[in-house]
Amino acid sequence: MKRPTFALMPDTSPSTAARGQRRLITMLFVDLSGSTGLAEWMEAEHYAELLAQLSALYEQVVPRHGGAVARIQGDGVLAIFGYPEVREDDGRRATEAALELHTLVRGLRPAGPLPEHFKGLTLHSGIHAGVVFVGEGDAVRGRYELIGNAPNIAARLAENARADEILVSQETLGLQSHYFETSARRQLHLRGRATPIGVYLVKGRSPLSRRFEASERRGLTPLQGRAAELSVLDQALSRAFAGATFWVAVRAGAGLGKTRLCEEFLLRVSDHACQVHRGHCESYLVAEPLQPWLQMLRGLEHYVGGPPELALALQAPPEERAERLLALFLALAAETAQLLFIDDLQWADDASLRLLHQLRDHAARRRLPVLLLTASRPALPGSYVLPTTSGADQLIELPPLPEPAAAVTVSRLLPQADPFVAAEVQRHAGGNPLFLEELCHAAAEATVAGERLGQAQPSAAWLATLIESRVERLPPEQADLVRIAAVIGTVVPTWLLTALTGIGERDAGVQALAEQDFLFPDREPGALRFKHGITRDVVYDSTGLHLRQQLHRRIAAQLRARGAETDNLHELLAYHDAAANEWPLAAQHAEAAGDQALASSALDRAKRQFRAALAALEFLPDTPERRRRWVNIAQRLGMACVFDASRDDLRVLRHAAELAQGLGDTGLIARTDYWLAYVGYALGEVRESLRYAQAAVSSAEACQDGALLAQLPGTVGQIHAAAAHYPEALAQFERAIQRQRERADKSRNRVGLAYSLCCKAYVLGDQGDFDGAHAAFAEALDAVADPGHAVQASIQGWRSAVLLWQGRWAEAREAAEISHRVGTQVRSMFTCAMGHAASAYAAWMLERAPEAPQQILDAIAWLAPRGGGLFSSFNHAWLAEICVEQGDMRCARHHIACALARARQQDWVGGAMAYRAAAKLAVMAGDKARARRCLDLAARAGARRGSGHEAAVTDWVRADLGLATAGQPTLEAAVQQLKRLGMTGFLSARAPALSGSAR
Template sequence: MTCAGCGRENGPDAKFCGGCGAPLGLACPACAHPNPPGGRFCTECGRALAARPAPAASEGERRQLTVMFCDLVGSTALSERLDPEELRTVVRAYQDAAGDVIQRLEGHVAQYLGDGLLAYFGYPRAHEDDARRAVRAGLEIAAAVEALSGRLAAEMRVTLAVRIGIHTGLVVVGEVGGRARQEQLALGGAPNVAARVQALAEPGTVVISGATARLVPGLFVLRDLGPAALRGVATPLRVHQVLGESAAESPLEAAAPGGLTPLVGREREAALLLERWERAAEGQGQVVVVSGEPGIGKSRLVQAVRDRLDPAVYARLDCRGSAYHRHSAFHPVIALAERALGLAREDPPEARLARLETEVARHRLPAAESVPLFAALLSLPAPDRYPPLALSAHRQRRKTLGAVLALLAAVAAGRPLLLTVEDLHWVDPSTLELLTLLVDQVPGMRVLALMTARADFRPPWAPRSHLTQISLPRLSRAQVLEVVARVSGGRPLPPPVVRAIEAKTDGVPLYVEELTKMVLESGLVREADGGWELAGPMASLAIPATLHDSLRARLDRLGPAKAVAQLGATVGREFGYEVLAAVAALDDTTLEEALAALVDAELLQQSGVPPRARYAFKHALVQEAAQESLLRSARQQHHRRIAEVLAEQFPDVAETEPELLAHHYTEAGHAEAAILHWKRAGRRASARAACVEAVAHLEKGLALLPAVPDAAARAQHELDLQTILAPALMAVRSPTAPEVEQAYARARELCRAVGVTPKLVWALEGLWAFYFVRGRYATARELGQEILDLAERLGVPRFRVIGHQALGATLLHLGALTEALAHLAQGAVLYEPRPPDAGEDFREVNDPGVMCLAFQGQALALQGHLDRARARAEEAVRLARACAHPFSQAFALCAGVLVSFARGEAAPALAQADAALTLAREHGFPLWSATATVLGGWALAAAGRHAEGIERLRRGLAAWDAIGAGNLRPYYLVLLADACRCAERAEEGLAAVAEAGAAIEATGERLWEPESHRLRGELLLLRDATRNAEAEACFRRAHDLARDAGARLLAVRAALSLARRAASAPEGRRLLAEALAGLDEGFDTVDLREARARLDAAAAR
């Protein structure tokens, strides 16, 4: 806070000025205007003033801090040379010089350690550029002590120099010491590292750690000193000597030489600015104010517009508000005038004055008035050859404003002028007055005044026709992904990482860039095959160090409302007033005022009014920063209180959102309560077929098991969790995923250890599904029999259904149709739908009744009972829908495609496959996604869309192989061969048939062996019509295999292939008659219709 009386900068907690003792007011959180003590509203912009910030809580805070350690060189020798009183004078002068610099840059002197000094930047109030302030303070302290040394050398024959070390790191700031003497100190490694870094500095120099250097890239000129081994620090740290400030005025300017990320999502705004520039260049002066929240890309848009203009045809002048000079009159105007007049700050006053006179004459300004006015503004000595101004302060101020405007008009008269004024929210009142005059006068000038401001800045000028306001929105999801891709060099990041970046950054470009850079630098991902892959398990993304300061600065400006923000952030990204009120120990008035302040500061969005109001943090990173600022112990207390309140006072939330209570109990360290709620959340998600969410909930519960001390309770909890997790894993990651086998095997082991026999059925059923899909039918058959034997002992009908279904499905794929049908029919008879209130802690992988019906339909179709097959397939789909079990629905639809294939009906097959694909994609079922892709491919090819169908078939087969499935491969390859036959692509078809044969031998899946031989014969003839004998041998082999297996439909097809050839037609008709004997349905289907027609035609002859 700057004292209005003497101009001294005071700390943010000061109530009275340290220079003159005058009472201090409050800086407005919106416009930073200093207000007199006692006011409730800002006298500049009318916004509500926060109460004076309360001192830091005694329990402390976690925060990123930039720590400076400053040490006086040779203090021991000084103490030997000087009288103690003289030494006291010298040390105090040094401490005052350093303290003044630190206070002016809004740092905090934590301790005076004899001849040393410890300072914090980022506490008690954070700024978005604390690291920059610290390094700048270090340079200024070194210069101030050098100047002090010159004075003391003359007065006391004493020379002084300092060594300064700076480091940035995570600390806990809080009270230390006993009751008699307490201090607010930062505890952690950062102060110690800063002290060690200081020891590496030469006298009169500043050395910073790599951690600090990464926060100020391009803003200072650094000399790399390489890695240094520091006492007490495990690994060497890279350190840098600071040689001085660079010419860059902003982080964007500093980053420009290294290349900026291309502008994304601002094409419309850039086009509007260029259109306004065209108007200005034609003499219709324009003013544009680009506003938006921090990090939204205001400066980047300005830079993009500059880049698109030809520098040869326009003049450019830039200035900006500065957080360091908010109360320094005309600070940006002085920089603007110096640039317009071509004055270099390093030149001596005489040279600057001569250049001033030259430029005034060149621009044809009245020298007698302009030169003295600009000399006064720029702190140059007034030349004797000009008469003194002899003006009142007010009159001189108005004349100075007019002179600057005249200078701008003169510059624009030569070439159109692009005048950029950045960070309006930090400009001083005098500069704002100049800009107000410019807004009035700009229509007659060839000037585009392009200004930027934070979203909460309220300009003092009224709307005008030549004034345009552009409010930058957040980026869309697609634009966020584009920024991520550009930062990652066009190489794709793993989808989980991209989703995490998208969720945390909320469309703010700076956040997207910095979080992506952090990911690339953190070791979370590694380069692989032209992209990036996870180097280990996906971890939560931390707040980048480059964003810590700006996020904490927004929180520290809140005053007492910060505590409410911290509590609300602990409740969640969104929360209701009633819940927060029940948790917070505040009266309604205080709470509502604090929430209003958070909404005013644009940290929260509000809908409704208390007590029914709901609030949401605008940024996930702000919420995270608010939470992380709490000590772990305080955070745990908050979470425990929130969980207790939700459980006791909001039972509906506990019932419908058990994962919310689970989260709070987890963070509170209450493992058993958390496990119970994670289990409930997993069960609830599974019941809704939200399997991805179920897996996430249940894995969190499993992770807490080591915290349960009782072994028996721990085993029971794990069994409960594993029996819900395993089927969800099967749905999400495919039945063949290794973790599926592990989950079911662990569940089986726990069942036997705990003695819970009924749940053993579910474990065995899951293991059966794993081996069945893997194509390991011998093991699957053994498990099916074990399930059936156990079910018979338990006497539970549903368990018997599962056993019959498992055995029936396995036997079906082994080609034992009759035996398979017996089991499937018995399972269908025993099946009863599970009542919705059954209350088990698990669900089957697939509804057993649906499976019995669907597999029955397939077996009946292959036996030639095509109408009954269709009826069973349709019944399976209806039952799956009635069960509201999407996994079973997808299975039933895919199983129905085989019946359509058997009936030769491409259109229904395509509809079923596409419906299954939609379900699979919606719910994340990779197994059914691959299956539906294959089946739809055959349907397309059978419908005449050959190329499209074969391409889709191959895509599905690749996906099927990718998930590690071993079963059904012969079936899918037969479909591919049939599609190639339709497309007359014989070589591809024969390759598919050969591959199908190899898959049959590898798995023992004989169901489609007859069809593979038949198709081989058809494709041989397609390739060479003279190979009749070889083809006929294939057809006979197909017929014999089909007949022996009881697959009459496949026998009919083989016989038809023989009957279509003149040489083998009689044999084919004989075999057709045998195959059709006993069939009394399905004669409207393709194969049976042709078979009957051939027999009838032969009989008629």
């Protein structure tokens, strides 16, 4: 394979003081505890002797664990692990080195007289990993100069450690924490760091030797997507039971679940008359020869009645162990079937591999029932790895999890995660179970912190080290190719890769990277894709900054030369120009990409691009023109936010309003206030939204902005409707619809017309005019022909709500499912979630679907991080009704309270239903007086909205429960009213547990 034409070289930018590299390094800071006091009472000669002893220990112990001493300063040391070679267990090596140093220092005795209070020497240490710039050192800076924030964090951890304590950041140790006894993870606030960091206090070494054992302690999720592989293993076991020796080798990259598959199989084997032995290999320096076989032997030490070969093997000197072990396992196989499992065979020593082959050959010749099962990683080209699968009778190449299995895994690890986060996790993990686990963990932490996954990508250094160590072991040409591809992106057009490197899709190096699970052909021809998005991110982050910028500039130049032939040209140029610090170009292309995404209803992409444009503008000179442009882009961001608003969006628009006020432009002020009103409305902030809308009307009239004045009645009507001010809302809708019909020749006006008609329809439906409502819905759907437009999700969502009010459950579920589907396609979380909840409630009313309550809870959870509350009283009222019917009084009370809390914020659509649920709870408790009061409140809540259907249902529930008093409708009259309104579905969906319960 020829070397890429743009080979990666160490960063030699003029701005860099010395040559060096950007590397992922694990840093160990060690200091002597109480050193100031020691220096005060010790003689200078004795203290110098102590420092010399410490220095000698540091120089001996750190290299023994694979590290390098970067700097010894006084009584402390900074040691680094992962330079010049990154190893996936660098975090473990640093921790092992710290433990040994602490032990040795406790054994030191200072020379000279000691004070009475002296309790012995101790160290305190901190360990952290991160990407740093490693440069050449000198006499002052030490052997290496480390530039970056990660060394500061490691130093702060050492500062916070008490005497004889070792603090390790969670992201450094990660899953390798099972090798140690640690405290529970705790959050630590470090000086100079805004957010707390998760840390472990390391107490000593753990008896656990495998990550799988630690996973078992935490609890395993059910195995997914490996039925075919388990079937192959079952067949192999059957062959062994029939008297044939058989070797099955499971091979896959790190994290794909080799050990989990084998352990799941071994659990099934426990039901058979078969003796199982387990062993594993380690890459760490303490691994002994014949390690997995000796582990199996030690597991047999207490085996009573074993063959004489057992005692011989236990007592054998090292040079005879292999021969004795072979005789032992052949003797055991002569008695009963044997299954031997060796994990991580890629790290086996020569003697272990030789014994494996000998056992297979001898047992096969004697036709003994032996099943050999091994798990290993594929060998990286150019690295010295023994052929761990040659000679196996069957090789199982473990692929990434298929999408359905990955989706189930994510749903178990991230219950109630919204579908957009779940999809992002799946896309980024590429079917790797280990990556799925880490990304789900990161997503959960981001949710707790009030962030989205995209804002808080996983920063686990242990995982980055695992990935980077694989890249480091590639031949240089392939490693360069991977890094160039990572700068291009997760999807790599082959023409662009060829333009940068001279290497084509069919090149042997590209094919080798596919075999090594890095790059593989995309579904679309002419492109490669990183199999795991997280791999791409790690490789990108570990590539030098200046080199990345050079590559980004070259990529942008190639894209511009390609021009219109490139899909998503503006989006790609916005990304590469920003990464190259070409801010004017980045802002231009991000703005254009946002406009394109908005036109195609790709709302998440539109928001992302508009935000990127705003970020790029911050690097340009602060001029009135730049501020005006900032405000204009923020207004278009508001347009993209309508269907998926968040508190962050509101903050951006408030800043835009401040800029508009500073510019003194009445037109800009009017339109910014308009979008503040709209986004606030989408978040359920009715009062504040109405204030902004009224301010927008005044400003629009002052500057005679006819287009905005045409839009404003619809927005004002929507806000009044959300607050249940229906007369005002309908008057505004009529004005808006008339103006929008006159301007319906433009796409934007048709969308505005459709939404105004939709809002008018749900108001009419709430008032009981179902015929008028459905006529308005039909016109709204006709106004926007595109079935995938975001407004279609809103129309179908409200149509579903009106059908639910009418008791037409099957039609309501169908409309809600359309709303959910379209909302998902355009990534509008509000319509996606509300459609999901409405569909679930319809399914409950139609067939008492058992999954309905959880689906509504999921919808609530999806919306919670965005801070939106618009019409969320619906969800809580539906859940309250279901919980009452299920007899779950505590759950019912909670959701009644949530629905009524929303009512206090002007969200009244679920208020009457919540009060009816409270009345039913009172009936169940035998408190008729309270039930009547709740029904009176339900009637008032419905009357507040002028809701004809709420009045009909409340009268029917009152009569059905036997709570009607003189002058109130009888049961027969209430039933007739439901029939007149076409609401007969309520009669067939009545809850049998409550019907007549108060009589």
